[in-house]
Amino acid sequence: MSPRNKEVDGFLKRAKQWKEEMIELRELLLASGLQEEWKWGKPCYCSDGKNIVIMQPFRPHLSLMFFEGAQLKDPSGLLKSQGKNTQSAMRIEILDVTYIRKESKKIKQLINDAIKLEPSGKKSSPSAQPPWPEELMTAFRGDSEFKKAFEALTPGRQRSYLIHFSDARQSKTRENRIARSKAAIFAGKGFNER
Secondary structure: OOOOHHHHHHHHHHOOOOOHHHHHHHHHHHHOEEEEEEEEEEEEEOOOOOEEEEEEEEOOOOOEOOOOOHHHHOOOOOOOOOOOOOOEEEEEEOHHHHHHHHHHHHHHHHHHHHHHHHHHOOOOOOOOOOOOOOOHHHHHHHHHHHHHHHHOOHHHHHHHHHHHOOOOOOHHHHHHHHHHHHHHOHHHHHHHHO
């Protein structure tokens, strides 16, 4: 069993919701040999420094999110998609501790499969690039430095902006979103970065 992280200890002591469920999951995760870390304000479990799974307590459910969940075989259908724009992460939604106990063998199997997957380096194949809105192309034609700054962003950062811009229904809204995002793009930041 791997050592316990003191920050996770404190987090679990203070937890008001999902405490019993998180403690039960923690035991499964540590028994699998994963290293417990504190990342993004949540208990994260790693193998050889690579993120494998993270516990995410939400109001309606406790989520056990597998970073490369889309690569896992899940014949029992425990894994759910994170959302329409998520490429690789998948989660198990937990509503009570009895669910963990009932499905513990399947959960352990998913954890072990995720650990085995990591050394292979196999990643989820990226989904199709979101559309490049015409308003963005117009902004590029009017400002070549803006185009260079956007193209210098990592593919993930570009994708986050393209999703944000394209989700707007009206052209004026897309133009406003592009204009408001320029400073962050010039600073090399992604849509969700501050």
